[in-house]
Amino acid sequence: MDITKDKTDWSDAELAAAVGAYLKMLAWEKSGQPFNKALENRLLREGPVAGRAKGSIEFRMQNISTVLVRMGWDRIEGYKPAKNVGTGVEQRIRQALAAQGVFESEDAAQTADEQTLIRRASKLQQQPFTQLPDGIAQPQKVSTVSATFVRDPKVRAWVLKEANGICEGCGANAPFEVDGLPFLEVHHVKHLAQKGSDRITNAVALCPNCHQRCHRSSDREAFTEGLYAKVGRLARE
Ligand SMILES: [Zn+2]
Ligand SMILES: [Zn+2]
Incomplete structure (x- = not known):
């Protein structure tokens, strides 16, 4: 050698x-x-x-x-x-x-x-695995540039108060409480990224399932239509 x-x-x-x-x-x-x-x-x-x-x-x-x-x-x-x-x-x-x-x-x-x-x-997920995934023991940390939007806390508070712990998507109770308040997520029906507004006429309080459904589900467009039909204050933008 x-x-x-x-x-x-x-x-x-x-x-x-x-x-x-x-x-x-x-x-x-x-x-x-x-x-x-x-x-x-x-x-x-x-x-x-x-x-x-x-x-x-x-x-x-x-x-x-x-x-x-x-x-x-x-x-x-x-x-x-x-x-x-x-x-x-x-x-x-x-x-x-x-x-x-x-x-x-x-x-x-x-x-x-x-x-x-x-x-x-x-x-x-649609393919068979021939090996168990090795995964990453220590995932590398990377910084990304991400744009965020300035939001109005009054809009968020009003929408959550109005929902009163009940999801405006499915009518179910908030799944748990945080600091004594029911946990719901505020979703902008026309997404902020699509230039939607941050007003009560474009925001709903949803349980995490319904929120994910709005963003990810195969039926997200139909589900969003349902929100417009169900929640009277919403206005199309
Ligand atoms: Zn829901
Ligand atoms: Zn959302």
């Missing part, structure tokens, strides 16, 4: 060779063909990754697992994702994967965007 070389960064050619070997083994695993990790490791050491230690190659394979999982793809079962992959290494592994035709999955890549997360999860 050449100790000196193992302390140097992996070259692009070395990473590409490791990625190539990894993808080959992954394809074998997926098609149920037996393969020998130790042999593939040795072939790398005798060829494109000469001078690296066996363990160093194993660690790279685990790096590749981490990156593939982040990109939304299955990994080789026997290569548990490494906990720490430097940003630089991750970028270079992604480049090596792209060069071999593997790009981030539109359907399954990890994301910090809530809407994207929900959209991807609902697609994935």
Whole structure:
């Protein structure tokens, strides 16, 4: 083993060779063909990754697992994702994967965007899982720029008082109390993001289920129509 070389960064050619070997083994695993990790490791050491230690190659394979999982793809079962992959290494592994035709999955890549997360999860729910998800032990914190709206507390208070603890969507009681007050959410029937107003003629008090239904449900438009029919003070905008 050449100790000196193992302390140097992996070259692009070395990473590409490791990625190539990894993808080959992954394809074998997926098609149920037996393969020998130790042999593939040795072939790398005798060829494109000469001078690296066996363990160093194993660690790279685990790096590749981490990156593939982040990109939304299955990994080789026997290569548990490494906990720490430097940003630089991750970028270079992604480049090596792209060069071999593997790009981030539109359907399954990890994301910090809530809407994207929900959209991807609902697609994935319709497919069988071939592996248990690895998940993320320590999810990375990212700051996002999000626009919010200035709101009038009087409108919120009036709408909640008017509802008096009863959901204006389904007529059920608020599911629980917070500081002695029934918990309902105030929803803007024409969303603020769609330039709806923050006035009592555009706001309703809803239980969490009805609120989610307004935003997410397949019948959200019909449900919203029902609110206009049921709640007399509402005015279309
Ligand atoms: Zn409700
Ligand atoms: Zn809402």
